[in-house]
Amino acid sequence: MHKLIHVAVGAITDGSGNILLAKRPGHAHQGGLWEFPGGKVEPNETLLQALDRELFEELDIRVVSAEPVIEIIHDYGDKTVWLDVHWVTAFTGTPRGKEGQPLRWVPVNELPQYEFPAANYPIVNALTLPDKLLITGAFNSVDDFTGRLEAALQQGVKLVQLRAHEVNDTDYEQLAGLASERCNLYGARLVLNRHNAADFLNSIPAQGIHLSSAALEKAPVLPADIIVGASCHNQSQLQQAAKLGAHYATLSPVLPTKSHPDATPLRWNNFVHLAKKATLPVYALGGMNEEHLPPVKQKGGQGIAGISCWWGN
Numbered sequence: 001m002h003k004l005i006h007v008a009v010g011a012i013t014d015g016s017g018n019i020l021l022a023k024r025p026g027h028a029h030q031g032g033l034w035e036f037p038g039g040k041v042e043p044n045e046t047l048l049q050a051l052d053r054e055l056f057e058e059l060d061i062r063v064v065s066a067e068p069v070i071e072i073i074h075d076y077g078d079k080t081v082w083l084d085v086h087w088v089t090a091f092t093g094t095p096r097g098k099e100g101q102p103l104r105w106v107p108v109n110e111l112p113q114y115e116f117p118a119a120n121y122p123i124v125n126a127l128t129l130p131d132k133l134l135i136t137g138a139f140n141s142v143d144d145f146t147g148r149l150e151a152a153l154q155q156g157v158k159l160v161q162l163r164a165h166e167v168n169d170t171d172y173e174q175l176a177g178l179a180s181e182r183c184n185l186y187g188a189r190l191v192l193n194r195h196n197a198a199d200f201l202n203s204i205p206a207q208g209i210h211l212s213s214a215a216l217e218k219a220p221v222l223p224a225d226i227i228v229g230a231s232c233h234n235q236s237q238l239q240q241a242a243k244l245g246a247h248y249a250t251l252s253p254v255l256p257t258k259s260h261p262d263a264t265p266l267r268w269n270n271f272v273h274l275a276k277k278a279t280l281p282v283y284a285l286g287g288m289n290e291e292h293l294p295p296v297k298q299k300g301g302q303g304i305a306g307i308s309c310w311w312g313n
């Protein structure tokens with residue numbers, strides 16, 4: 001690997017769900033592609049100082065507040081970049097392309113339509129995925145299932161993983177149909193966790209599938225154009241998930257959890273270390289509650305995943 005080039009990258013938001021893209025000049029590295037504005041961190045500069053300087057030099061704006069999104073290390077062959085990405089949630093000034101570069105405000109959900117340098121695709125996933133991932137838990141009846149799901153959606157969950165290993169295919173399909181309807185009503189996305197999940201996508205308008213760590217280790221070819229998540233417990237599974245092109249991973253158990261009482265928790269320091277090294281968005285899973293969300297995001301995790309924090313007992 002070449003020497004790492006540390007780059008401060010800004011996902012600048014306008015408060016209305018748009019993100020600012022700039023086009024890289026034709027002659028530059030990865031020229032002609034869209035990018036998130038930013039540039040190299042100079043010696044003796046902090047990341048946030050570099051971000052502020054670069055955005056002033058390129059766009060004539062000053063950063064007022066910024067929050068971590070994700071860090072990506074990518075080897076282009078001719079150079080290795082370490083993209084340190086922050087949401088820029090408040091700034092002064094009006095962005096203009098001081099270097100003549102074209103700018104465009106793009107709705108977050110349209111980002112996947114743009115052509116970026118290869119390192120940017122996990123960044124796009126991090127920006128488009130939410131910070132709360134519900135995994136469905138035990139229930140007594142179909143009404144109980146929909147009631148619990150609805151309560152979780154009312155708490156702001158925007159990504160739901162339907163995990164119901166105890167039911168047969170027919171019942172799973174019924175639950176998936178109900179979950180899909182409810183998720184649609186709340187603007188949430190649904191991913192199916194089942195060994196034959198892809199089969200259900202013919203009849204259920206879910207947005208993706210979620211692979212168990214065992215399925216991940218079989219290195220399946222991932223279907224295109226859907227969200228794919230993966231359950232990971234260590235660095236090699238995170239690497240495998242990224243290599244196969246998964247959009248996100250859950251990493252567990254971070255803390256002791258009722259659902260897996262015999263598993264040894266990773267604890268926070270290992271979670272942070274592994275999430276930082278991963279080249280895809282990583283949700284902390286295992287013993288989570290809403291209080292953990294701000295510190296997880298502050299440390300570069302995508303957010304929190306869990307059953308009991310939103311599903312009830």
Ligand SMILES: Nc1nc2c([nH]c(=O)n2[C@@H]2O[C@H](COP(=O)(O)OP(=O)(O)OP(=O)(O)O)[C@@H](O)[C@H]2O)c(=O)[nH]1
Nearest residue numbers: 007009028029030035036037038039040081117119120
């Ligand atoms: N700013 C920015 N750089 C990116 C992105 N994605 C990506 O791979 N890069 C790479 O990160 C490096 C950043 O270089 P840069 O050219 O923006 O930095 P700079 O303004 O300090 O460079 P310069 O002074 O050499 O012109 C380049 O190799 C670029 O290809 C992105 O979204 N934004």
